[in-house]
Amino acid sequence: MAESLKVGLIVGREWSMPPALIEEIRSRNAGVIAEFVKLGGTRMNEPVPYRVIVDRISHEVPYYRTYLKNAALQGVKVVNDPFMWTADDKFFGASLAVRMGVASPKTLALPNKDYVPGIVHDESLRNLMYPLDWDWIISYVGLPCVLKDAHGGGWKDVYVVHSKEELLARYNQSGRLTMIVQEFIQWDEYARCMVLGQERVHVMRYDPRTRYYAPEHGFSTELYTRLLEDSLKLCRALGYDMNTCEFAIKDGVPYAIDFMNPAPDMDIYSLGEVNFRWCVQNMADMCIAFAKGEGMTADRYVWRSHAKVTRNV
Known part of the structure; x- marks a missing residue:
């Protein structure tokens, strides 16, 4: 009898979706099983025992993100692609949407308020104009507008502001975050x-x-x-x-x-029973299809051919 293909889950505090997904995959009897990944340090090019890994928390646990890049190099299908997730930001996304014909609010990226130690403002930031022209910024997005972290999620560091003074006050509290300001719809x-x-x-x-x-x-x-x-x-x-x-x-x-x-809310108490069941059943469908399919995260990258990456089994 052939050994079952494995799906690994990397999760945080959420409790309702992961065990439900593991049980749903088990109940299908499709030759695929799911389990929680266990990690305690990773050697370079360490083999990975999973055909698919579902990532729910690497945006908050950097070591997991590093592990998942290695997993992609070993031919694993990682959900979601750790390279794209690392590179993505909301300003790029807004610009991309418009170029594809998807309606998006007007969006403007702002220079950071604060910087890492060692940045000398009048020497290290010679490409930046200062002070910022807040009237010009507001003339583009209008008021009220939304100020938010370009890399954030979960409604963290998101502010609806109604005046230039309020916009400045919120911006001055943003620290090293890269903020965008967006038209309020x-x-x-x-x-x-x-x-x-x-x-x-x-x-x-x-x-x-x-x-x-x-x-x-x-x-x-x-x-x-x-x-x-x-x-x-x-x-x-x-x-x-x-x-x-x-x-x-x-x-x-x-x-x-x-x-x-890329780690969307799938908690039963947030979604409700109907939406939650859709997520669990369709996540299981997707994971089983990926486990049995030929696709790899590496398929998208030039380094696949140079490193001779093949499908992980």
Whole structure:
């Protein structure tokens, strides 16, 4: 009897999705099993016992990100691609969206407020104009506007500001974060779309003020189709196999507000039972397909051929 293919999970504090996913994969009897990855230091080119690894926490545990890059080099399919996740930011994403025909709020990247020790402002920052022209910045995005961390997630360091004074005050508290300032879309409706495997899309009606997911989305067929198509465009371009795309909908137009969520919320108490079950079942479908498929994270990179990377078994 052939040995089962393995899916490994790297997780943080979340408790509801990971064990449910492990059990769902086990119950399929598809020749694939799932388990939690155990790590205690990694040797260079160390073999990896998994065909697929699902990463839920490496954005907060840097060693895991380093391990996952090695796993990709050994031919593992990593969800999500640790190289793209490391490189991504919300300013690049906004610009990318517009170039692909996806509506996005006007977005402007700001110089950092503070820097690492050793940066001498009048010597190390000669390419920067100072002081910043805040009137010029506001003339582009308008007021109110949204100030947020270009690399952030989970609604951390996100501020809706209503005046130049408030914008300056929030910016002055941003430290070393790279902040973007974005046009505020006064939305009529709001959607969060779960996208898995760059193929499966679950459109959810969401209220970011109360963090509430409705059990049914209730969007028109035309709007639903636009949300689905735009979500696929974004995730396929970025190469994310597990992501949520958020849209602020105004006058029937969905504006892509945030789609850099490579470890999306899948907690049962956040999503509700209906949305949670969709995530677990479709995550299992995706993981089993990836485990049995030929694809590798390395497929996207030039170094694959130079390093002679082959599919991990």
